[in-house]
Amino acid sequence: MLNNRKITCLLSSVFIYAIAGLSTQAFAAGVNEVMQEGESRADAGATAQQQVDSVADQTEKIVNDFRAVTKVVDGLKVYNALLQTQLNNQESEMQALSDSISNVALIERQIIPLMTRMVDALDEFVQLDTPFLLKERTARVERLREMMERSDVTAAEKFRRVIEGYQIENDYGRTIEAYKGSTEINGNQIEVDFLRIGRVALLYQTVGGAVTGAWDATVGDFIELPPETYQAQVRDGLKIARKQVAPDLLVVPVAAPTRAMQ
Numbered sequence: 001m002l003n004n005r006k007i008t009c010l011l012s013s014v015f016i017y018a019i020a021g022l023s024t025q026a027f028a029a030g031v032n033e034v035m036q037e038g039e040s041r042a043d044a045g046a047t048a049q050q051q052v053d054s055v056a057d058q059t060e061k062i063v064n065d066f067r068a069v070t071k072v073v074d075g076l077k078v079y080n081a082l083l084q085t086q087l088n089n090q091e092s093e094m095q096a097l098s099d100s101i102s103n104v105a106l107i108e109r110q111i112i113p114l115m116t117r118m119v120d121a122l123d124e125f126v127q128l129d130t131p132f133l134l135k136e137r138t139a140r141v142e143r144l145r146e147m148m149e150r151s152d153v154t155a156a157e158k159f160r161r162v163i164e165g166y167q168i169e170n171d172y173g174r175t176i177e178a179y180k181g182s183t184e185i186n187g188n189q190i191e192v193d194f195l196r197i198g199r200v201a202l203l204y205q206t207v208g209g210a211v212t213g214a215w216d217a218t219v220g221d222f223i224e225l226p227p228e229t230y231q232a233q234v235r236d237g238l239k240i241a242r243k244q245v246a247p248d249l250l251v252v253p254v255a256a257p258t259r260a261m262q
Contacts, residue, residue: 201252214253
């Protein structure tokens with residue numbers, strides 16, 4: 001009897017011979033099938049990877065588009081907020097203009113009497129002031145009165161010209177001026193050169209400097225000044241006012257201010 005070891009060897013030899021008996025063609029077909037399956041799996045993997053890459057690219061594009069749109073939206077929010085602020089301001093200005101238009105008639109009714117009183121006050125001031133350029137200043141006041149009666153001049157223009165008249169009078173107080181005119185000396189009208197120093201002094205000197213005088217507010221008339229004291233001073237003042245010489249210190253008579261009675 002054969003033992004177990006011999007039986008096993010016999011079966012193994014039979015199996016080997018059986019495998020060896022398979023045809024080479026069948027074996028090659030099996031190998032080709034396996035390779036084709038591997039290639040199919042590789043192609044499927046490549047296709048899947050391409051799909052993944054495509055999805056990734058689309059996702060990145062969507063994210064970038066979202067970020068760009070978000071920036072645009074943020075900018076539009078800021079822009080809309082600014083426009084809203086401007087719109088609110090314009091509405092406030094429109095309301096203010098509407099209120100002003102509603103009050104135009106009332107303001108005009110109040111401003112016209114005020115300007116009339118201002119012209120009257122200016123006229124009174126000119127009459128009480130030192131009498132320099134009296135004809136010119138009086139004519140200016142008369143032109144203002146005539147303008148106030150004209151209907152073709154707007155209230156704004158009337159107000160501007162009244163203020164301009166006040167400004168001219170105000171400028172007289174801080175300027176020096178020389179001009180020609182006439183005054184009565186010893187009962188005769190004599191051509192003289194006037195020297196105005198602000199509103200503090202109004203002096204005159206005849207041609208050649210023979211007579212020098214000054215306005216005395218206490219007596220309301222011109223008085224003659226001693227030539228040895230003021231003749232040269234007034235002559236130099238006339239040259240300074242005409243810009244013929246450089247400004248210099250002048251000695252002229254100035255009335256002392258009076259204290260109001262308590």
